[in-house]
Amino acid sequence: MEAEFSWPEIKELQEQECRGLLGLLQEMGVASADRTYPPGEAIYREGEYGDALYILTSGVVKLFSPYSGTKEATLRLLKPWDIFGHLAFAGETVQLAYAEAITESKITKVPKVFMERAIRQEPQVALKVMTLLEFRLVQYEELVKCLLPRETEVRLANLLPILSRKFGEGDGGGPVTIDLRLTHQDLAAMVASTRESVTKVLNELRNRDVISIESGRITLKDHQALSELGKA
Known part of the structure; x- marks a missing residue:
């Protein structure tokens, strides 16, 4: 399929x-x-x-x-x-x-x-x-x-594109916003990790301009970077 x-x-x-x-x-x-x-x-x-x-x-x-x-x-x-x-x-x-x-x-x-x-x-x-x-x-x-890799970073890099496809707003070639307010604990529950680990990874991705977060909504800005992280 x-x-x-x-x-x-x-x-x-x-x-x-x-x-x-x-x-x-x-x-x-x-x-x-x-x-x-x-x-x-x-x-x-x-x-x-x-x-x-x-x-x-x-x-x-x-x-x-x-x-x-x-x-x-x-x-x-x-x-x-x-x-x-x-x-x-x-x-x-x-x-x-x-x-x-x-x-x-x-x-x-x-x-x-x-x-x-x-x-x-x-x-x-x-x-x-x-x-x-x-x-x-x-x-x-x-x-x-998403749960197969050990590292939280890799798990999140695989999860975020899935959420963007399912709940995303935006065109296919540019930034896509996940139209859900997701807390760090919500994401931790989805990747079987801790809130602290998820917070650390999200901050790193935001600092690298891979994602942005506003009012609990995550925007995927660099799809290629996430794809490469997801293969690690």
């Missing part, structure tokens, strides 16, 4: 698939529920029964898992038209992470029992779900690669 499509094309295709899936479900009379979550509200908690497919239609959602008592690892940041929720069609399953709204977020929830029925009745539903799961897998694989 990565070789065939650019990230802007993947975003567009993902939205088309989500809208197409919701349209099919509506035509079939499949029940779903729309709900808006304020910032900071839990959508579901780790260990809860996985009983539905969730589709984010607006806002930003964080998937995370706590560890070592008070720490947490951010597993994924979701943008509109991402799907989420641990939904197993064979037997029962539980959610493997917490899902929490970062900004005001509108979410469509389709109960598992109705998804199973729709998939049995209409092959196009199954095809669209499989396509969306593939998009999700691609994003997970990208984030996992």
